[in-house]
Amino acid sequence: MARMFEMRRYLSNFEVSRVGHLLTDVLVVGSGIAGARAAIEASQHGDVILVTKAQAADSATGSAQGGIAEPSGSGDTPDNHVNDTLRVGSGLNATAAVRYMVEQAEARIEELIRWGASFDQEDSVAHRTREAGHSVRRVIHADGDSTGKELARTLITRLHQQERVRLFENCYVIDLITMAGQCVGAVTYHAKYGHQMIWAKQTILASGGCGQLYRETTNPSVATGDGLAAAYRAGAVLGDLEMVQFHPTTLYIAGSSRALISEAVRGEGAHLVDRAGERFMPAYHPDAELAPRDVVSRAIRSHLKDKGGNCVYLDARMFGKGVFEARFPRITRICAEFGIDVSRELIPVNPGAHYMLGGVVTDLACRTNIDGLLACGEAACVGIHGANRLASNSLLEGLVFGAVAGETAGNNLATTEQLGPSLNIGSLNPSSDRTVLDVGDVRTSLRSVMWRNIGVVRTGHRLRETVEIMEFWGRFVLDKTFDQPSGWELQNMLGLARLVAQAAQLRDHSLGVHFREDSEANNGPSEPQHLLVVKSDDGPVYSWAPPCLKCPAESLP
Ligand SMILES: Cc1cc2nc3c(=O)[nH]c(=O)nc-3n(C[C@H](O)[C@H](O)[C@H](O)COP(=O)(O)OP(=O)(O)OC[C@H]3O[C@@H](n4cnc5c(N)ncnc54)[C@H](O)[C@@H]3O)c2cc1C
Known part of the structure; x- marks a missing residue:
């Protein structure tokens, strides 16, 4: 029965001769930071169609709060940032990829500022906050706790200014089309236009993560892992899918959707307490509330098991009225919706699924094992985060590797044949x-x-x-x-x-x-390994691979 999964190459049946067909140079799936940045870059080289399954701003990117890591602040260096990322990543990081991302950070952020992004300032320089695992204050942010909204606004505005980009909202990618082992576009569905086939010389998967697999999650409703599943069906190698990061502080109110309470709240000094009002994190880790996310999440679980209760609480009362609201206006608003005045009351929190570290395996140029298919952002596994993600590195990854994917796709156009409507895409269901x-x-x-x-x-x-x-x-x-x-x-x-x-x-x-x-x-192997999976007719085939297997530095575009 396991074969039922493997029998499905395509999820929908449609008559190729009766659906609409579109041709483009580059197809981008997803309008988060990775997809938007990729489309902007690719449009310097050719025509781009960007499809996204809801509104353009509906993405994990749009919900990001805390900020984006950028190591040019005083007392910091790119080396520090690389070291912090590797330390947290438990030996599974692709070091060349981490170094590349960190070295690109300043230029990519400056570019965003030129495109209109505005980050919070203190004494005329970007204000930096500290988050778990960072050795210094390195995280820049916008509108206090609405960094993602500002980044999405900037990139989507920029997208609309690109003459060679067409943005299709509410357009759902069902499957990637492959012919003779090459990705040649995607099958999409739009409520108004029905099924369509978008034929592209290069396809960039930037469809984000899959937090919706979990009942408790910080992720938006679009994060159902469609791109990962479609890539698997198409024959892409996926890696480290067991590596799901849980965020320790998700607002826990029965019946409501689970909103994130940013780590920056703990970074600025809030404590975790149990239902008796006792602070418990110092007993679990020397960094207390600023221990790595997995440590804090497990400590909460363990403490609840020992002491009872359904959730723990974030105590941010020490900030005083006005101060918290000024620094975290969005979180203040979210809490107020449930009648919680954060200056006087505790915020109920629990862990929730937050980030998929695994994804479609790529090299440093964002190439996958399938010709014509690139991947970037949370949907990809280029090896930035290793086995644990340093807070605020994922927006940076999307920004930097989105640009790389767009450039690789652009560079590949001259040597890729444009395949068009064909009746021979393989068996349907x-x-x-x-x-x-x-x-x-x-x-x-x-x-x-x-x-x-x-x-x-x-x-x-x-x-x-x-x-x-x-x-x-x-x-x-x-x-x-x-x-x-x-x-x-x-x-x-x-x-x-x-x-x-x-x-x-x-x-x-x-x-x-x-x-x-x-x-x-x-008790694991002394050298941590990636766990790769690829589809076969008989079921998924798993194999182990050392870190950096596919990340030679020379694969950069
Ligand atoms: C609440 C929250 C707060 C966060 N805070 C931070 C933070 O402060 N700093 C940080 O670095 N990271 C943060 N993260 C993580 C970070 O936001 C994400 O990892 C990052 O934004 C992922 O960007 P992306 O472009 O890869 O994917 P996303 O931003 O998730 O975009 C994916 C896109 O793909 C589209 N899509 C998906 N499936 C389909 C389909 N079938 N067809 C068409 N389109 C599809 C979606 O609609 C969406 O547009 C946070 C995440 C969450 C959920």
Whole structure:
């Protein structure tokens, strides 16, 4: 039955001769920081279509709060930033990629400022905050805690100014099209235009992460991992899918969506306390509230187990009225919506899935193992974060490697043939109408299982059980052919959940954010390895690979 997943090369059936066809040089999937930056760069070389499944600003990028790491402040150096990133990454980082990103940071941020971005200032220089794992104050931010909104606004405005970019909103990528091992575009769905095939010489996947796999998550509703699942079906190598970062402080209010309470709040001095009002982090780690995110998340879980309660609390009362609001206006507003006055009351928080460290494996030029397919941002695994992500490095990764992907795609145009509408894209699907399906119900159950079984702490038997559950659900979800994004999203989430569970099972030792309760500490291989997966007719094929396998510095465009 596991083969049900592998039988699905394409999720939708459509008649190639009857759907609309569009041709472009470069197709970009996703309008977050990585996709937007990639499209701007690629448009210097050719025509670009950027498709995004909701509004352009609906992305993890748009929700980012804390800021973006940039090492040109006083007392800091690029070397410091590289070292902090490597230290947190537990030996799995691609050092050349980290160095490249850090060295590009200042120029890329200055470019954003020239394009109209505005960062918060103090005494006429950018104000820098400190977040967990950073040895110095290095994180610049906008409108206090609305950095992502400002970055998205700047990049989307810039996108609209590019004559060679066409931006299609509410356009859902169902699948990547491959012919003879080459990616030649994507099959999309738009409520008004139906199915379309967008044929491109180069396709850049910048579709973000998959936090929606989890019941507790900071991620926006668009983060269902569609791009990762589509890339897997198309034959791309994915890596380190078990590496999910959990953020320790997600607003915990029954029935509401889980809003992030930025790490910068702890960075500026707020404490975590339990329901008795006792501060507990100093007992777990010398850096207390500023310990790495996985440490704080596990400490919260462990403390709740010992002392009881459903959540812990963030105590930000010491800031006093006005001060907190000025520094964190968005968080103040979010809390106020639930009647919480942060100057007088505690903020209930719990961990939630925040960031997918794994993704489509790329080299430093953002190339994947499939010709014509590039990946960048959270959807990619170029090796920046290793096994644990330093806070505020992911916006920087998207910005820097988005530009790299756009440039690589542009450089490749001259040597890539434009393939057009073809009746020969390979087999479509078997389809069965066995059982009526409540898509919403399966989705909710999937997210609950993922949270219970593959959350902050993992054990072998729970992981095995999860793989079995996903394979069982796969029998009656993957045999359907849906005609709406909600169905395709569910199929993507299910396929990806199975891969995350299998990878977490195979990595039977703790490393970085992946914590196995049933394994002794430090019992993994002395040199940490990537866990790669690729599709075969018989099921996913897993293999181990050393860090930097695909990251020779000379692969930069
Ligand atoms: C609440 C929150 C706060 C954060 N704060 C910070 C921070 O302060 N600093 C930091 O560095 N990082 C932060 N992060 C992480 C960071 O925001 C993300 O890792 C980063 O923005 C990812 O950028 P991206 O361009 O790769 O993906 P995204 O910004 O997620 O963009 C993905 C895009 O792909 C589109 N898409 C997805 N599937 C499809 C499909 N099937 N068809 C068409 N389009 C599709 C989406 O609609 C979206 O436009 C935060 C994340 C969250 C959720």
